Every structure is written in C-alpha cells, then in structure tokens.
Amino acid sequence: xxxxxxxPEPVTLSxxxxxxxxxxxxxxxxxxxxxxxxxxxxxxxxxxxxxxxxFDPVTEADKGAEAAIRKxxxxxxxxxxxxxxxxxxxxxxxxxxxxxxxxxxxxxxxLGLPSWGTLxxxxxxxxxxxxxxxxxxxxxxxxxxxxxxxxxxxNASGTTPLHTRDCGxxxxxxxxxxxxxxxxxxxxxxTYETLRKxxxxxxxxxxxxxxxxxxxxxxxxxxxxxxxxxxxxxxIPIIEAAGGIVTSWTGGPADLGGAVIAAGNxxxxxxxxxxxxxxx
Amino acid sequence: xxxxxxxPEPVTLSxxxxxxxxxxxxxxxxxxxxxxxxxxxxxxxxxxxxxxxxFDPVTEADKGAEAAIRKxxxxxxxxxxxxxxxxxxxxxxxxxxxxxxxxxxxxxxxLGLPSWGTLxxxxxxxxxxxxxxxxxxxxxxxxxxxxxxxxxxxNASGTTPLHTRDCGxxxxxxxxxxxxxxxxxxxxxxTYETLRKxxxxxxxxxxxxxxxxxxxxxxxxxxxxxxxxxxxxxxIPIIEAAGGIVTSWTGGPADLGGAVIAAGNxxxxxxxxxxxxxxx
Numbered sequence: 001x002x003x004x005x006x007x008p009e010p011v012t013l014s015x016x017x018x019x020x021x022x023x024x025x026x027x028x029x030x031x032x033x034x035x036x037x038x039x040x041x042x043x044x045x046x047x048x049x050x051x052x053x054x055f056d057p058v059t060e061a062d063k064g065a066e067a068a069i070r071k072x073x074x075x076x077x078x079x080x081x082x083x084x085x086x087x088x089x090x091x092x093x094x095x096x097x098x099x100x101x102x103x104x105x106x107x108x109x110x111l112g113l114p115s116w117g118t119l120x121x122x123x124x125x126x127x128x129x130x131x132x133x134x135x136x137x138x139x140x141x142x143x144x145x146x147x148x149x150x151x152x153x154x155n156a157s158g159t160t161p162l163h164t165r166d167c168g169x170x171x172x173x174x175x176x177x178x179x180x181x182x183x184x185x186x187x188x189x190x191t192y193e194t195l196r197k198x199x200x201x202x203x204x205x206x207x208x209x210x211x212x213x214x215x216x217x218x219x220x221x222x223x224x225x226x227x228x229x230x231x232x233x234x235x236i237p238i239i240e241a242a243g244g245i246v247t248s249w250t251g252g253p254a255d256l257g258g259a260v261i262a263a264g265n266x267x268x269x270x271x272x273x274x275x276x277x278x279x280x
Numbered sequence: 281x282x283x284x285x286x287x288p289e290p291v292t293l294s295x296x297x298x299x300x301x302x303x304x305x306x307x308x309x310x311x312x313x314x315x316x317x318x319x320x321x322x323x324x325x326x327x328x329x330x331x332x333x334x335f336d337p338v339t340e341a342d343k344g345a346e347a348a349i350r351k352x353x354x355x356x357x358x359x360x361x362x363x364x365x366x367x368x369x370x371x372x373x374x375x376x377x378x379x380x381x382x383x384x385x386x387x388x389x390x391l392g393l394p395s396w397g398t399l400x401x402x403x404x405x406x407x408x409x410x411x412x413x414x415x416x417x418x419x420x421x422x423x424x425x426x427x428x429x430x431x432x433x434x435n436a437s438g439t440t441p442l443h444t445r446d447c448g449x450x451x452x453x454x455x456x457x458x459x460x461x462x463x464x465x466x467x468x469x470x471t472y473e474t475l476r477k478x479x480x481x482x483x484x485x486x487x488x489x490x491x492x493x494x495x496x497x498x499x500x501x502x503x504x505x506x507x508x509x510x511x512x513x514x515x516i517p518i519i520e521a522a523g524g525i526v527t528s529w530t531g532g533p534a535d536l537g538g539a540v541i542a543a544g545n546x547x548x549x550x551x552x553x554x555x556x557x558x559x560x
Contacts, residue, residue: 041496041498107481107483110454110481110498111454111456111481111483111486111490111493111498111499112493112496112498112499113395113485113486113489113490113493114394114418115393115395115485138394138418174390174391176391179483179484180460180484201387201390201391203387203391203459203484203485204459204460204483204484204485205393205395205483205484205485205486206391206393206485209393210391210393213391213392213393216321216392218321218390218391218392219391219392
C-alpha cells in the first residue's frame with residue numbers, strides 16, 4: 001500500500017484536470033448513494049433472531065457501493081489505481097490512485113445513526129489532493145481540493161464555503177474521537193486521557209462526520225488511532241482546503257492512517273501534538 | 281417536581297383528547313424548530329476569540345424554543361402545568377403537565393452534529409402518556425402515545441410505523457450511552473463496564489436520537505445516568521408505544537430521571553437489569 005502512496009514520480013495535476021475529477025466525484029456520490037441509501041435502517045425486522053446477522057445490511061452497502069465506484073473509475077480512468085476497504089488494491093499505470101471507504105462509520109450505520117459517510121480521495125502518488133465525504137441519508141456532501149481553493153458543504157440549503165475556526169487555545173477546543181477502543185492500549189490510553197482533560201468539551205462518536213465539522217468551523221479537534229489509509233485520505237484535502245491541518249501524532253503525513261490528529265488551526269494542533277507526541 | 285408527577289388525582293384522558301394533544305405537538309414542533317434551526321451551526325466565525333462564549337447559540341436556542349413552547353401551552357391550555365429545563369416549574373390547576381427539553385444534546389448541538397432533539401412530553405400526573413422527539417435539522421419527528429397505539433417516525437420519506445426489535449439476548453444487543461462521564465463514579469462505573477462487555481456492540485454518543493432508534497427497531501439498549509425528568513419523559517411513551525420498555529436501573533418508573541434503561545424488548549431489559557441492579 002505504501003508504495004502506491006509514495007510513488008517515485010507523483011503526478012502534478014493541472015487545475016483543469018482537478019476540476020474534472022471534482023465533477024467525477026458527483027458521479028461517484030450518486031452511484032454509491034443509490035446502493036447504500038436503500039439499505040440504511042433495513043435491519044429493522046429480525047424474523048429469525050437465531051441466524052440473523054446484524055452486519056448484513058452494512059456489508060452489502062459496503063460491497064455494493066465500492067463495486068459501483070470501482071466500475072465507474074475503471075470505465076472513466078482505466079489507467080488509475082484504486083485502493084478500497086472491501087476489494088483492496090488495484091495498481092494503476094498512472095501514479096493517481098482513488099482511495100475508497102464506501103461506508104465509514106459502520107457502527108453508526110448499523111444503529112441507524114447518520115454520522116457514517118462515503119469517503120473517496122484522489123491521491124497523486126505523494127498526497128491526497130481531492131477528497132469527498134458524502135452523507136447521502138442527510139444529503140450532505142463535503143468536498144475539498146486545496147490546489148484550486150475548493151472547500152464546500154453542499155446540502156439542502158445550497159452550497160456553504162468551508163472555513164475552519166480559530167478557537168484560540170487547546171483549553172478552548174472541542175475534541176472528539178469515534179470510540180474509546182481506539183485508545184485501549186498504553187501509551188495511547190494515558191495520552192488520550194491527558195488530552196481529554198486539556199480541552200473545553202470532549203466526547204465520543206461522530207465518525208467521519210466529525211472531520212467535516214472541523215472543516216465547517218463548528219468543531220476543533222478529532223484525534224484517533226488505528227485508522228486505515230481509506231479512513232482518513234478523503235478528509236485531509238477537505239480540512240486542509242478549509243484552513244485546517246491533518247497529521248500523524250508526530251506531525252508527519254497522515255495519509256497512510258495510524259494515529260491521526262485533525263485540527264482547525266495550527267496553534268491548537270501544535271498544543272495537542274505536545275501531548276500526543278509522548279505516545280508516539 | 282416529584283409532586284406534579286405523582287399527583288393524588290391523575291387525569292384519565294379520553295382517546296379523543298389525546299389525539300388533540302397529538303395534533304398540538306405538531307404546533308410545538310414547528311414553533312420550536314423556527315427558533316432553533318437558524319441558530320444551529322452559527323458558532324462558525326469566532327471574531328473575538330478571547331470573549332467568545334461557545335455556548336451562546338445553544339443557550340439562545342434553548343431559551344428561545346422553550347419560551348415559544350410555553351407561550352403556546354399557556355395560550356391553548358392555561359390550566360396545564362409546565363416543567364422545562366430552562367424556566368423550571370409552573371404548577372397547573374390541572375394534573376396535566378407538559379415537560380420540555382428544548383435542545384436535548386447540547387454537546388452535539390454545539391459541535392454541529394444533528395443528534396440533538398426537542399423533547400416534549402405530556403404527563404397525566406402519574407406517567408407520561410404522549411411524547412415527541414423532534415429533530416428539526418434532519419426534519420425527523422418521532423411521536424408516541426401507547427393508549428391510542430400511536431408510534432410513528434415522520435420524515436422526508438413519509439410516515440414509518442415504529443416497532444422495536446427482538447435481538448434475542450443481551451449478548452446480541454447494541455448498547456449506547458451519551459457520554460462516559462455519566463458513569464464517572466462507583467458503583468456506576470464498574471457496573472456500566474460490565475454491561476459494555478456483555479453486549480455485541482457498544483459505543484458513546486447518539487443523545488436522545490439513540491432512544492428514537494430503539495423505537496425504530498435498529499438499536500436495542502440505551503443506558504444512562506444522572507438524567508433529569510425532562511431528558512427522559514418524552515422518550516418513554518415513544519418507546520413503550522413501539523413495543524419497548526423504559527425503567528430505572530431497579531425496574532421502577534423512569535419519568536423522574538436518574539439512572540435509566542431503555543430497551544427494545546423485555547428479555548434484554550431483564551438481562552441488563554440483572555447487571556445494573558448491582559449498582560442501584
């Protein structure tokens with residue numbers, strides 16, 4: 001995996017090409033939503049509770065949506081690589097790779113909570129340059145591409161430009177993380193506890209949607225651990241284009257996953273990193 | 281407070297009266313949404329970060345929405361009592377009391393996550409007989425009244441009847457709670473940890489919306505502590521009308537708040553109570 005994301009010859013995309021890929025994201029959002037939305041909240045009736053597998057709807061949604069997205073990429077950009085949660089890696093002739101998490105936030109999906117999302121990133125061989133977080137049940141789509149200054153939330157109210165906020169200091173920041181199990185082992189557990197005690201408001205949950213809220217400027221920090229590359233790549237260009245910063249706990253690139261911090265501004269990021277680097 | 285909810289002469293409502301109150305809930309939902317929705321996600325810009333109070337939008341939403349609801353109740357039912365989070369208790373000539381939490385889930389509201397809701401219950405002096413959970417940003421409204429067999433989710437897709445599911449056993453159940461701080465002290469901490477380890481899937485977050493998902497049949501258990509009466513009363517008739525059960529951790533009435541368990545079916549409720557009663 002790290003080979004395709006650390007390509008010896010990454011692509012430098014023109015603004016024009018990047019805009020075409022932005023338009024293509026709409027096509028991917030529509031195709032994946034058509035698969036996923038009919039499956040959301042369908043684990044209602046449990047006719048045979050002995051054999052019923054709770055995770056069926058989300059597995060079907062995951063597989064079906066990723067297959068739909070892969071088909072479109074193969075049709076439109078047969079030279080490009082693909083890296084997805086469900087069907088793994090297809091190395092492309094081009095250093096460009098599409099990174100897919102069809103349903104990020106499977107716990108939330110299974111419960112019926114709409115904080116899950118479809119994540120798609122375009123990676124140029126060195127970094128993710130375009131990202132989309134689509135929440136088709138709420139009909140909200142976050143999209144970002146720093147190179148062309150694109151950072152937007154599209155929903156029923158129209159298009160809202162995304163700008164992170166400056167909360168001033170870590171002690172004034174809001175912090176979330178999807179689930180405590182991300183910090184079950186030391187040194188992550190103690191470190192995250194220290195961080196939790198250093199902020200104004202903290203909580204669990206939110207999934208990928210919490211990263212979108214940093215870009216929207218209503219939230220300051222998401223700190224997670226044990227992420228995969230497909231969990232985070234789409235969110236990096238969205239937050240960066242909105243004025244925020246996403247790195248590893250040591251301040252390095254976050255696009256390979258692992259221990260990740262996303263912040264609305266550099267000062268809060270630096271303050272949090274001072275704590276997190278103790279575990280890294 | 282406990283006096284108005286343990287009235288010596290509770291009212292027995294006719295089905296016809298109850299249906300009038302169901303219609304009145306629509307009026308309350310619309311009036312509170314008109315106050316709250318424009319304030320949601322308005323803590324975007326922080327022009328003066330030294331003095332900015334993060335909680336302003338939610339405090340304004342809370343106060344404005346409760347005032348709007350109180351005004352309507354006073355106009356339409358001047359004899360009825362009111363018990364609300366923001367403006368306390370108005371004892372009525374009638375044993376009927378409207379219990380209001382204008383924005384339940386303030387942490388979520390402040391972050392921009394739409395798992396908060398407006399909760400309104402009608403209490404007959406002995407128990408809550410009608411409850412509404414309105415999520416105006418997502419335009420989803422859960423409503424329940426066991427006496428008239430009303431249990432519905434109303435949203436963009438239309439009206440969905442609410443039915444809890446039977447997941448078979450505690451080991452097959454999903455469990456959520458809004459925030460770990462509810463279980464910070466013993467004996468609640470150890471007891472909740474034991475419960476978390478006894479289920480199939482657990483997590484934090486979800487707020488009042490998680491109770492709605494039990495009624496919808498996609499979720500099994502919400503277990504919380506340190507609740508107020510206005511946090512839980514509206515959710516009781518919704519879950520009961522959908523086939524579920526809401527009690528205290530000792531199996532008694534939950535309408536006064538405190539340590540509460542909501543379950544989709546009686547078997548899972550009983551299994552969880554065996555664990556929870558150790559702390560009660």
